[in-house]
Amino acid sequence: MAEIILKNVTKEYENGFQAVKNINLEIKDNEFVILVGPSGCGKSTTLRMIAGLEDISDGDLYLDGKRINDVSPQDRDIAMVFQNYALYPHMTVYQNIAYSLKIKKVPKDEIDKRVKDVAASLGLENLLDRRPGQLSGGQKQRVAMGRAIIRHPKAFLMDEPLSNLDAKLRGQMRVEIADLYRRLNTTFIYVTHDQTEAMTLGTKIVVMKDGEIMQIDNPTNLFNYPNNKFVAGFIGTPTMNFFEGEIEEKGDGLILKTRDGFIPLTAEKAAKVREGGWVGKKVTAGIRPEHVELSDQDSAAFRGEVSVFELLGSNAIIYTQCQDDRIIMNTDQTQYQEHGKEIFLKVKEAKLHLFDPETERTITN
Amino acid sequence: MNTRYSDNRALPVRILSILGKVLILGTASIFTAFPFIWMMVSALKTKADILNTEIFFPTVPQWSNITSIIFDSPIPRYIFNSAWVSAVIVALQIVSGAMLAYALVFLKFRTNKMLFAIVMATYMLPVAATYIPSYIILADWKMLDSFRGLIISSTVSIFGIFLLRQGFMQIPKGLVEAARMDGASHWRALWEVVCPMTKASFITFGLMNFISTYNNYMWPSLITKSSEYFLVSQGLRAFFIRDGAYGTEWALVMAASAVVVIPLLVLFAFTQKWFINGIGGETGIKG
Ligand SMILES: Nc1ncnc2c1ncn2[C@@H]1O[C@H](COP(=O)(O)OP(=O)(O)OP(=O)(O)O)[C@@H](O)[C@H]1O
Ligand SMILES: [Mg+2]
Numbered sequence: 001m002a003e004i005i006l007k008n009v010t011k012e013y014e015n016g017f018q019a020v021k022n023i024n025l026e027i028k029d030n031e032f033v034i035l036v037g038p039s040g041c042g043k044s045t046t047l048r049m050i051a052g053l054e055d056i057s058d059g060d061l062y063l064d065g066k067r068i069n070d071v072s073p074q075d076r077d078i079a080m081v082f083q084n085y086a087l088y089p090h091m092t093v094y095q096n097i098a099y100s101l102k103i104k105k106v107p108k109d110e111i112d113k114r115v116k117d118v119a120a121s122l123g124l125e126n127l128l129d130r131r132p133g134q135l136s137g138g139q140k141q142r143v144a145m146g147r148a149i150i151r152h153p154k155a156f157l158m159d160e161p162l163s164n165l166d167a168k169l170r171g172q173m174r175v176e177i178a179d180l181y182r183r184l185n186t187t188f189i190y191v192t193h194d195q196t197e198a199m200t201l202g203t204k205i206v207v208m209k210d211g212e213i214m215q216i217d218n219p220t221n222l223f224n225y226p227n228n229k230f231v232a233g234f235i236g237t238p239t240m241n242f243f244e245g246e247i248e249e250k251g252d253g254l255i256l257k258t259r260d261g262f263i264p265l266t267a268e269k270a271a272k273v274r275e276g277g278w279v280g281k282k283v284t285a286g287i288r289p290e291h292v293e294l295s296d297q298d299s300a301a302f303r304g305e306v307s308v309f310e311l312l313g314s315n316a317i318i319y320t321q322c323q324d325d326r327i328i329m330n331t332d333q334t335q336y337q338e339h340g341k342e343i344f345l346k347v348k349e350a351k352l353h354l355f356d357p358e359t360e361r362t363i364t365n
Numbered sequence: 366m367n368t369r370y371s372d373n374r375a376l377p378v379r380i381l382s383i384l385g386k387v388l389i390l391g392t393a394s395i396f397t398a399f400p401f402i403w404m405m406v407s408a409l410k411t412k413a414d415i416l417n418t419e420i421f422f423p424t425v426p427q428w429s430n431i432t433s434i435i436f437d438s439p440i441p442r443y444i445f446n447s448a449w450v451s452a453v454i455v456a457l458q459i460v461s462g463a464m465l466a467y468a469l470v471f472l473k474f475r476t477n478k479m480l481f482a483i484v485m486a487t488y489m490l491p492v493a494a495t496y497i498p499s500y501i502i503l504a505d506w507k508m509l510d511s512f513r514g515l516i517i518s519s520t521v522s523i524f525g526i527f528l529l530r531q532g533f534m535q536i537p538k539g540l541v542e543a544a545r546m547d548g549a550s551h552w553r554a555l556w557e558v559v560c561p562m563t564k565a566s567f568i569t570f571g572l573m574n575f576i577s578t579y580n581n582y583m584w585p586s587l588i589t590k591s592s593e594y595f596l597v598s599q600g601l602r603a604f605f606i607r608d609g610a611y612g613t614e615w616a617l618v619m620a621a622s623a624v625v626v627i628p629l630l631v632l633f634a635f636t637q638k639w640f641i642n643g644i645g646g647e648t649g650i651k652g
Binding site: 014051052053055072073074075077078079080082084086087088089090099100103104147151 | 473475539540543544545546547550558561
C-alpha cells in the first residue's frame with residue numbers, strides 16, 4: 001500500500017557525476033513499475049534513492065504524500081531484494097527471513113508462524129536450518145524474496161533479482177514474481193536491463209537512458225508508440241530496423257523515398273508529417289523486423305543480399321545486407337533463403353515509424 | 366586455509382625446501398621460546414640453583430616458590446588489578462573502535478577519508494610524545510593515581526580501529542544495506558551483522574590489546590603512585606626491589622613472573638584459533 005512520487009529528483013555523486021537528472025515519476029498504489037535501460041543509465045541509483053540508501057541531491061521524494069528525503073531506510077518500511085541476494089551468511093534461512101520481525105519485536109510465536117507461512121509459499125520448508133552458503137542460486141533468491149515479503153512492507157524494490165540465475169530458472173522465477181505480485185497487492189518497483197522481463201512483468205515501464213527518463217508507458221504502448229528512436233530501438237527483439245529516407249509528394253499522398261524504392265505513407269501518417277513540415281526533408285525511419293516482408297521488385301523498399309538465415313524454431317530471422325543498411329526480417333521458418341541470394345523487401349506501411357533525425361523524437365508512429 | 370597447490374618439483378628439491386623451512390622456523394622458535402622456558406624452570410629453582418650455570422633444570426622443584434607468591438605476596442592483587450582494568454579498557458576500546466570503523470567503512474560523509482587519515486596520523490605519533498599532554502589533562506581532571514585515570518586514558522585504540530576497519534572492508538556493503546532495509550539501526554547492523562562476520566578481528570583486537578594493557582608498564586607507572594593501583598609490571602618491579610633487596614630473590618622474582626603470565630596463557634589457549642585467523646586476515650566467513 002504505497003504511492004511513491006519522485007519530483008525533479010537528481011543524483012550527483014561525490015565525484016560530480018550526475019547519474020540521475022531531474023526525473024519525475026509517479027507510482028500509484030499497487031503498480032508494478034519497471035525501470036529498464038542500458039547499463040549505467042541510473043536505474044539502480046534511482047531505486048537506491050527510493051530505498052534511502054543513497055542521498056537525494058536535489059528534488060523531492062514522497063511516500064504516501066509524506067516527503068521522505070531525510071527519512072532513514074530503516075524507517076521507510078520498504079523492502080528490497082538485492083541482485084546478489086545479500087543474505088546474512090552467519091544466520092540460518094529461518095533467521096534471515098525472521099530478522100526484520102525480530103527487529104520489530106514481533107512475539108516469537110507469531111514470527112514462527114509467519115516464517116513458516118512464507119517458507120511454505122516459497123517452497124523453503126526443508127531449508128530453514130541451512131545457512132546461505134549451503135543453498136543454490138535459485139534457493140538464495142527465494143530466501144531473499146521471503147525476507148522481503150514477510151514484513152508486509154509498503155513497497156518492494158528489486159534490483160535485477162534474476163540476473164544471477166540461468167535462463168530456465170529465470171523464466172520460472174519471473175512467473176513466480178508475477179504470481180507474488182498478484183497475491184500481495186503491493187507496489188513493486190523492479191529494475192532490470194532485460195526487456196523481456198520488463199514487458200512480461202510490468203504494468204508500467206520506465207525507460208531510462210543516461211540518467212533521464214525516455215518514456216513511461218504500459219508495455220503495449222511502449223512497443224507500438226515509442227516516443228523516440230531510443231525507446232523504439234531498445235524495446236523489442238530483434239531490434240527495430242532504422243534507415244534514412246526522404247519525404248516526397250506522390251499524387252495526393254506522401255511517400256518515403258528510400259535508396260532502393262519507396263514506402264507510401266498512410267493518410268494518418270501523412271497528415272502528421274505535413275503538420276510537422278517534413279515534406280521534402282530527410283527523416284529517420286524505423287520498422288520492426290516482424291513488419292518486413294518479401295516482395296517483388298516493383299513494390300520493394302529494399303534490395304539486398306541475404307547474409308544470414310537464422311532458424312529459431314517456429315520463426316526465422318533473415319539478415320539482408322542492402323546498400324547502406326542491414327535489414328532484419330522476422331518471418332516464419334518456411335521462408336528459407338539461401339545465403340547470398342538477392343531478395344526484395346517491403347514493409348507494412350501502417351507499422352512504419354518516422355523520427356526527427358536530429359532530436360530523434362517521434363514524428364509519427 | 367587449506368589451499369595447497371600441488372607441488373610438482375622434483376623430490377630432492379621438495380625435501381630440501383621442507384628441511385629449510387623446518388630449520389628456519391625451528392631456530393626462530395627456540396630463540397623466542399627459550400627465555401620463557403628459562404623463566405619457567407627458574408621459578409622452581411632454589412636461590413643457589415639459579416646462579417649455578419651448570420644446571421638447567423631444578424634439582425628439586427621448589428613448589429613453595431609458587432605457593433608463597435600466590436598466598437603470601439601482593440602479586441595476586443596486582444594480577445587482579447591488571448585483569449579487570451584491562452578488561453574494562455578493552456571493552457571500551459572495542460565499542461569505540463567498532464563504531465568508528467563502521468563509520469569509516471559503511472557511512473558516506475564528506476570528511477570520511479580525511480578522518481581516516483587523521484586517525485592514522487595519530488598512530489604515527491610516538492607514544493611518548495603524548496605522555497605529557499595526557500598527564501596534564503588527567504591532572505586537571507583529578508584522575509592521577511586512580512583506576513579511573515588509567516581506564517579513561519586508554520579508551521581508544523588506533524591499532525584496533527585499523528584492524529577492525531580492515532576486517533569490515535571484507536564485508537559486502539550490501540549486507541549492511543540489507544540490514545538497514547530490514548529495519549535495523551546502524552547500531553544493530555554493527556553488532557548483529559558486521560560483528561558476527563568479523564569475529565576473528567574482534568577477538569584478535571581484544572586479545573592483543575588485553576595483553577598489552579595487562580603488561581603495560583610505562584604509562585601506568587607515570588600516573589599511579591600508590592601500590593593499591595599497581596598493574597602487574599609495576600607490581601613486579603616493586604616486588605623485585607622491595608626492602609632494598611635488589612636482585613637477591615631471583616627465584617621468587619621468577620616465580621612471580623611465571624604466575625603473572627599464567628592468566629594470559631589460559632586466555633590465549635582458548636582464543637588461539639581465532640587469533641591466528643584474525644592476523645592472517647581471514648574473516649572466518651565461508652560461502
Ligand atoms: N558511487 C558512485 N560514484 C560515482 N559514480 C557512480 C557511483 N555509483 C554509480 N555511479 C555511476 O552512475 C551511473 C549510474 O549507475 P547505476 O548503478 O545507477 O546504473 P544502472 O542503470 O543500475 O546500471 P546496471 O544495469 O549496469 O546496473 C553509472 O554511470 C555509474 O558509473
Ligand atoms: Mg544496477
